[in-house]
Amino acid sequence: MTAMTAGPALASGPRTLRLRSVELAGGGRLDDVEVAYETYGELAEDGDNAVLVCHALSGDAHVAASDADDGTTRPGWWDVMVGPGKAIDTERYFVICSNVLGGCSGTTGPGSTDSETGEPFGLKFPLVTIEDMVDVQAALLDAIGVPRLRAVVGGSMGGMQALSWALRYPERVGSCIGIATTWRLGAQAIAFNEVGRTAILGDPHFAGGDYYDGPRPEHGLATARMVGHITYLSEESMRAKFGRRLRERDAHAFDFVTEFEVESYLAYQGRKFVERFDANTYLYMTKAMDYFDLCANATDPSEVFAWSPVRFLLLTFTSDWLFPTYQSREIVGAMQRVGADVTFAEIESPYGHDAFLLEPEAQAEVMAPFLGSLDGWRARREVSS
Amino acid sequence: MTAQELLRGDLRLVASLVPEGSRVLDLGCGDGTLLAHLHDERSCAVRGVELSREGIVECVRKGIPVVQADLDEGLAAVGDGAFDTVVLSQTLQVVRRPDHVLREMLRVGRTGIVSFPNFANWRVRGYLALRGRMPVSETIPYAWYDTPNIHHTTIRDFEGLCREVGGVVVDQIALVSSRREVRQVGVLANLRADTAVAVVASESRLAR
Numbered sequence: 001m002t003a004m005t006a007g008p009a010l011a012s013g014p015r016t017l018r019l020r021s022v023e024l025a026g027g028g029r030l031d032d033v034e035v036a037y038e039t040y041g042e043l044a045e046d047g048d049n050a051v052l053v054c055h056a057l058s059g060d061a062h063v064a065a066s067d068a069d070d071g072t073t074r075p076g077w078w079d080v081m082v083g084p085g086k087a088i089d090t091e092r093y094f095v096i097c098s099n100v101l102g103g104c105s106g107t108t109g110p111g112s113t114d115s116e117t118g119e120p121f122g123l124k125f126p127l128v129t130i131e132d133m134v135d136v137q138a139a140l141l142d143a144i145g146v147p148r149l150r151a152v153v154g155g156s157m158g159g160m161q162a163l164s165w166a167l168r169y170p171e172r173v174g175s176c177i178g179i180a181t182t183w184r185l186g187a188q189a190i191a192f193n194e195v196g197r198t199a200i201l202g203d204p205h206f207a208g209g210d211y212y213d214g215p216r217p218e219h220g221l222a223t224a225r226m227v228g229h230i231t232y233l234s235e236e237s238m239r240a241k242f243g244r245r246l247r248e249r250d251a252h253a254f255d256f257v258t259e260f261e262v263e264s265y266l267a268y269q270g271r272k273f274v275e276r277f278d279a280n281t282y283l284y285m286t287k288a289m290d291y292f293d294l295c296a297n298a299t300d301p302s303e304v305f306a307w308s309p310v311r312f313l314l315l316t317f318t319s320d321w322l323f324p325t326y327q328s329r330e331i332v333g334a335m336q337r338v339g340a341d342v343t344f345a346e347i348e349s350p351y352g353h354d355a356f357l358l359e360p361e362a363q364a365e366v367m368a369p370f371l372g373s374l375d376g377w378r379a380r381r382e383v384s385s
Numbered sequence: 386m387t388a389q390e391l392l393r394g395d396l397r398l399v400a401s402l403v404p405e406g407s408r409v410l411d412l413g414c415g416d417g418t419l420l421a422h423l424h425d426e427r428s429c430a431v432r433g434v435e436l437s438r439e440g441i442v443e444c445v446r447k448g449i450p451v452v453q454a455d456l457d458e459g460l461a462a463v464g465d466g467a468f469d470t471v472v473l474s475q476t477l478q479v480v481r482r483p484d485h486v487l488r489e490m491l492r493v494g495r496t497g498i499v500s501f502p503n504f505a506n507w508r509v510r511g512y513l514a515l516r517g518r519m520p521v522s523e524t525i526p527y528a529w530y531d532t533p534n535i536h537h538t539t540i541r542d543f544e545g546l547c548r549e550v551g552g553v554v555v556d557q558i559a560l561v562s563s564r565r566e567v568r569q570v571g572v573l574a575n576l577r578a579d580t581a582v583a584v585v586a587s588e589s590r591l592a593r
Contacts (some may be wrong), residue, residue: 302464311450332452333462339408339430345441345453366445373448 010090011066013037016106025131032115035140036106036133037098040082041090043146047376048174050146051088051371052137053078053097054154054161055229057285058277060105060337063097065088080360088153088371089163098140100133100161102284107136110280111212121280123209125355128284131158146240148172150374153181153357153367157285160292163331166310167294169211170283174377175311177367180320180356182327183301189322191230193286196224200279209280221279222270229269234319234352238262242297294331301334312342313370315363317338317355343370353364387538394567395500395560395580396422399474402498402556407469410434410494412486413476414474416443419564424449432459432468446523456489463493466590470496477501477543478534486549491587494501496555500582503559505539505575524562524579540575540583555591556584 021035038061043050053063055077064076064083082088082095103124110125117124141149152173154162158279159181166176183317185193203220205211233241233361246252253259258267314332316325325346335342347362349355356363396419403409406428411420414433417440423429433444433451452480454460457480470493473486478501480486490497502524503509512520519529527534538546540559547554559570559578570577 223528313445329462336432336452336462337467339432339467341450342452343441343445343450345438348438364441369442369446373445 005375010041011064012037013066013163014038014061014106017140017143019136019143022101022132022136022139024126024181025129025135028126030101030108032124033097033101033108033136034106034112035101035108035136036067036103037096037140037144038062039144040064040066040095041093043094046378047147048150048376049093050141050149051093051095052080052141052149052152052165053088053095054096054133054137054152054158054165055100057159057261057289058273058291059099059158061097061099061104061107062105063095077086078357080357081363081367087360089368092367093150093371094146095148096144098137100285100313101136102128102133102281102288104278104281105276109278110284111278120210120212122212123280123283125280125284127287127291130164131168132161133288134148134168137161137165138169141172142352148378149174149175150377151157151178151371152290153176153179154181156181156353157289159323160289160294163294166308166312167304170308170310173310174374174381175313175370177313177315177370178328179363180353181319182315183331184292184296184327185289186324186327189352190290192227192322193290195227197283197286199223199227200283203279206279209283211279215326216274216276217279221249221274221277221282222267222281224282225270225273225277226266229266231322232352234321234350236319236350237352240350241265249316262339272345295334301331302337305335305340306338308340310341311374311377312340313337314344315340315356315366316344316346317349317351317353317359318356319350320353322353394562395582396474397566398560398582399498399500400473400560401429402582403429403470403472405429408432408467408469409470409472410463411472411474412460412490413473413479414444414451415440417447417449417451419472419474420444420449423446429470437537441499442486459485460489465492466495468494470494470498473497473499475500475502478536478538481535483536483538484546484550487546487552487585491550491552491585491590495547495586495590497552498587499543499583499585500580501538501543502534503540503575503578503581504537505541506579507576510576522579540578540581543581543583547583551588552585553588553591554583555586558582 007030017035021031022033102109110121114121133321152162152165159178162178200220203217205215206217246262247264297301316328332344408430420431471490474536509520559574560580
């Protein structure tokens with residue numbers, strides 16, 4: 001199975017699938033939806049080794065490194081976890097990752113052309129939910145012949161999708177791995193999202209979302225990203241990384257220039273982000289996260305897990321204050337109350353929310369054996385049901 | 386299986402007390418050895434609670450669902466009577482409030498199985514009486530200043546605690562271990578046993 005592996009992983013490279021139409025959870029329909037996706041490794045004959053990775057707010061389908069046509073290697077956003085010999089081992093598992101609905105990295109989103117007008121959707125694009133993203137992923141898997149998933153894995157907003165998968169398609173999913181995620185955002189996280197949106201909506205170039213022909217609302221989007229990055233770090237990691245150090249100077253400038261290291265870091269993150277991300281997508285993604293409530297239709301969160309055959313693994317990080325551990329404990333508790341199969345661990349880390357991208361060893365230590373313990377999950381489930 | 390084989394170690398005894406096919410919660414399940422055994426050999430539906438990272442990783446390796454939690458923070462998440470059997474194996478003496486943990490155990494399980502080192506064992510008594518120093522033995526192998534065991538108890542004290550939290554000791558098995566074997570003792574248990582395994586249930590549940 002590994003003999004054919006060339007380079008970093010046996011990767012499909014960027015691909016696109018077109019779906020004729022997508023019904024949205026909030027009502028309404030989107031026609032001619034394009035889904036950008038990539039796969040790594042090979043699907044086993046019994047189909048039991050497929051792992052879907054769901055990306056977070058600013059991610060894309062390129063989850064792991066692959067060789068580009070020009071011979072260079074393109075790094076993936078979760079290289080530390082996905083690849084040959086990694087926790088999500090592409091020599092063992094068939095990994096699929098797609099850009100979410102509403103995204104701006106190949107999948108249909110507000111920046112795509114509305115076939116009715118011939119113009120980009122802008123804010124005419126319908127508000128999409130985490131559930132819609134999941135339904136599109138399910139349709140993608142149908143189309144490419146992946147009937148079931150050994151695991152659906154995601155961090156942050158990706159974890160919301162993973163949890164949603166477990167509830168919407170329990171029969172197709174062996175396990176759900178949610179990292180640094182939540183079953184619903186708290187007021188603080190919604191508040192930070194709103195600050196980001198306010199910065200974008202108030203940018204003079206925003207033009208009601210129809211900015212695709214002219215200058216883009218870069219200042220607003222960069223500001224949103226700066227706020228985001230503050231929430232992804234912890235006080236401790238910021239102190240260790242920047243302290244009060246000045247950049248390229250010995251004394252304060254007494255001017256409004258970028259002088260502290262931390263300012264320069266945030267400015268850089270903002271600049272880098274506007275080169276690759278669409279402001280409208282930022283609005284839609286943050287709204288989808290704000291609306292997400294895994295147990296919205298249940299009087300008791302436990303209800304939704306009562307008959308779940310899915311095995312859950314939830315991981316959090318001690319210093320993550322954006323998706324705090326207590327929120328995962330709430331949902332773990334709801335699962336425990338009804339005897340659902342849940343494993344939970346809180347990983348010691350100073351890196352805040354970003355730890356899911358920066359703490360590969362601690363995650364792999366649990367995730368790799370967890371994925372391994374799912375060998376034969378489908379046969380076992382058939383026996384017990 | 387002969388009685389002798391059944392009694393190799395207190396874990397094996399605990400395992401023998403768990404009904405086939407029951408739902409089992411192991412509080413402080415360590416590396417999941419007992420739960421894996423109950424799952425594989427007695428077809429139990431097993432769940433673990435463990436604080437240490439090493440324990441969690443080992444449980445995951447064995448395919449045992451385990452939740453990282455501190456028993457001293459309670460089991461609020463677990464519903465009343467959610468489990469047939471709740472096991473507390475060599476863990477009572479390491480928690481900050483054994484009374485709270487025992488009460489929670491009786492709440493979430495129909496039956497509890499508790500194993501603990503008996504501090505009233507004659508060797509322990511003798512160690513303290515004759516040497517005037519805190520006992521160190523095979524079942525209590527730590528120095529007093531560096532030990533996870535912060536609440537030593539005796540078979541008699543445990544019975545008292547059980548009553549205190551509204552529980553009843555349904556069965557009590559006193560064990561004497563030597564290098565070669567673990568034996569059950571009948572008379573003078575509180576003096577002779579170095580380890581005790583108690584089966585407990587809540588009084589109100591028994592009355593029903």
